[in-house]
Amino acid sequence: AFSTAGLCCSTGVAVCIICTVGWIAATAYNRRLLLTYIGFVILLAIIQSVTGVLGLSYKEAAREHVRMDLLQNINRTALVTSQGRIFDLTASWDKLQKSLKCCGVNNSSDWHYAHRWPSQQFVPDSCCDPEHFADVVVMGNCGKVANTTLLYQQSVRRHRISCSRDEYHRCLVELNEIDARDLRVQPNDRIGDARQDPLDKIL
Secondary structure (H helix, E strand, O other), rough: OOHHHHHHHHHHHHHHHHHHHHHHHHHHOOOOHHHHHHHHHHHHHHHHHHHHHHHHHHHHHHHHHHHHHHHOOOOOOOEEEOOOOOOHHHHHHHHHHHHHHHOOOOHHHOOOOOOOOOOOOOOHHEOOHHHOOOHHHHHHHHHHHOHHEOOOOOOHHHHHHOOOOHHHHHHHHHHHHHHOOOOOOOOOEEEOOOOOOOHHHOO
């Protein structure tokens, strides 16, 4: 299957080829090539129109799918591939929240009773807003303080709606960077969750 980057590159190459055909047809006064060029342009216009309509039709469904996927991943701490490689998902979440200045998918309560603190309403330290602290040292264990005003007030979901498309893509890249580093996660790969954390076996 094509990745997003591969699909964009393929589309760009196709457009360049079509433009080249059009230029040759115009300079050589070749009727057949010109008709071929016009046909390709019409085909591209149809494809873009259909893609746009489908994108608008499934926009809300796609948003809900992403939201549920984020919620399912928020309590997973690690992934162990079939090759035995271990990827720390908590580091990806921390990097994501610091980058987007957000906390949780819907709100900070998404982190309550997570695998790392099953009986506590804590949040990761990456949820803390540095503007409320004097320095980084003071921010240690700030996620365990029962004061939500010290946290980022924006969630990943709300940030996704209000931010630019590029920043939203950064969110997805952070959560799926394990695929890029290991080419493709196999179906039999084990994912750590609240019942079984692969990191527990090596610590």
